[in-house]
Amino acid sequence: MMRKILCFLLLFNLYPVFSQTEITTNELYDHISFLTSTVNKGRYPGSSTNKKLVKYIFKDFKKSGLEKFDQSYRQEFVAELRVSNDVDKKPEVKTWNVIGLLKGNDHKLQNEYIVLGAHYDHLGHGGPSSKSDQLNTVHPGADDNASGTAALLEIAERLSAIQSQLKRSIIFVAFGAEEQGLLGSKHFVENSPVPLAQLKLMINMDMVGRLNEQKQIYMGGAGTFPEGQKLMAKLGKEAGLNPVVHAGSVGGSDHVSFYKKNISVLGMHTGGHKQYHTPEDTIDLINFKGEKMVCDYIFQTIFTLASSAHPLTFIAQD
Numbered sequence: 001m002m003r004k005i006l007c008f009l010l011l012f013n014l015y016p017v018f019s020q021t022e023i024t025t026n027e028l029y030d031h032i033s034f035l036t037s038t039v040n041k042g043r044y045p046g047s048s049t050n051k052k053l054v055k056y057i058f059k060d061f062k063k064s065g066l067e068k069f070d071q072s073y074r075q076e077f078v079a080e081l082r083v084s085n086d087v088d089k090k091p092e093v094k095t096w097n098v099i100g101l102l103k104g105n106d107h108k109l110q111n112e113y114i115v116l117g118a119h120y121d122h123l124g125h126g127g128p129s130s131k132s133d134q135l136n137t138v139h140p141g142a143d144d145n146a147s148g149t150a151a152l153l154e155i156a157e158r159l160s161a162i163q164s165q166l167k168r169s170i171i172f173v174a175f176g177a178e179e180q181g182l183l184g185s186k187h188f189v190e191n192s193p194v195p196l197a198q199l200k201l202m203i204n205m206d207m208v209g210r211l212n213e214q215k216q217i218y219m220g221g222a223g224t225f226p227e228g229q230k231l232m233a234k235l236g237k238e239a240g241l242n243p244v245v246h247a248g249s250v251g252g253s254d255h256v257s258f259y260k261k262n263i264s265v266l267g268m269h270t271g272g273h274k275q276y277h278t279p280e281d282t283i284d285l286i287n288f289k290g291e292k293m294v295c296d297y298i299f300q301t302i303f304t305l306a307s308s309a310h311p312l313t314f315i316a317q318d
């Protein structure tokens, strides 16, 4: 019977569609494995290593069917790097955000954009932001934020497969130089490919690979759009998670740059840990099943909001 079904699916070319729409732990593993590999040297901004990383991300965007703005998936900017206090001059390097677009289909709502973002950079060999006394050791940043980057690529692929059902448009951004002071997202909001008034919601994923046994997914900013807290609690439960929903508490990562421009935001993460900003933030500590659940939850959130006219007016929080 199973074979008959498979033959039927293959005959009508339905099988590939099925396989593409599912987010799998294997795909998440492959991305995080690449991003944390020693050849990528802790994903420090600048240099040829940075260029290769950017290529990996935009090639995946392209494979998933995302469009580019202005003939390029890359948005270049100059990042001033953090140095220890005894160094006078901050070095400047060229680095990039990677941006992809899925256009919605409703002639009016397609001009409203939901942004899904995650920073792909990390601390390189440590530097002033490291919490470790191990100097000059690769900081792989598996949770921070290879986990978010992998989630970004997989959710993009899944949303692309159901593009025909989207009313609003979606912009996917892998931010550079977050660890240097949210530099990629600051550059993005100052140089947005669409007018800021058309960015209706920004969802950020920073450290989403360590879902705990209680399945707690934390988020700030759920009160920045109408019915946000209610919606996020409901969808979280449906996804089998225990969402910890904060109306405000907007801080800590790239969504702050959007919030400061009066854009509704959701900052998602699975919580802090001892290995934060140390060389011990490694792939073997990632909860892949948990990360898949988080991805499915965020997918469902974007799908719900992009396929409906749910109002996304900005509500400021204290």
Ligand SMILES: [Zn+2]
Binding pocket: 119, 144, 145, 178, 206, 207, 253
């Ligand atoms: Zn981070």
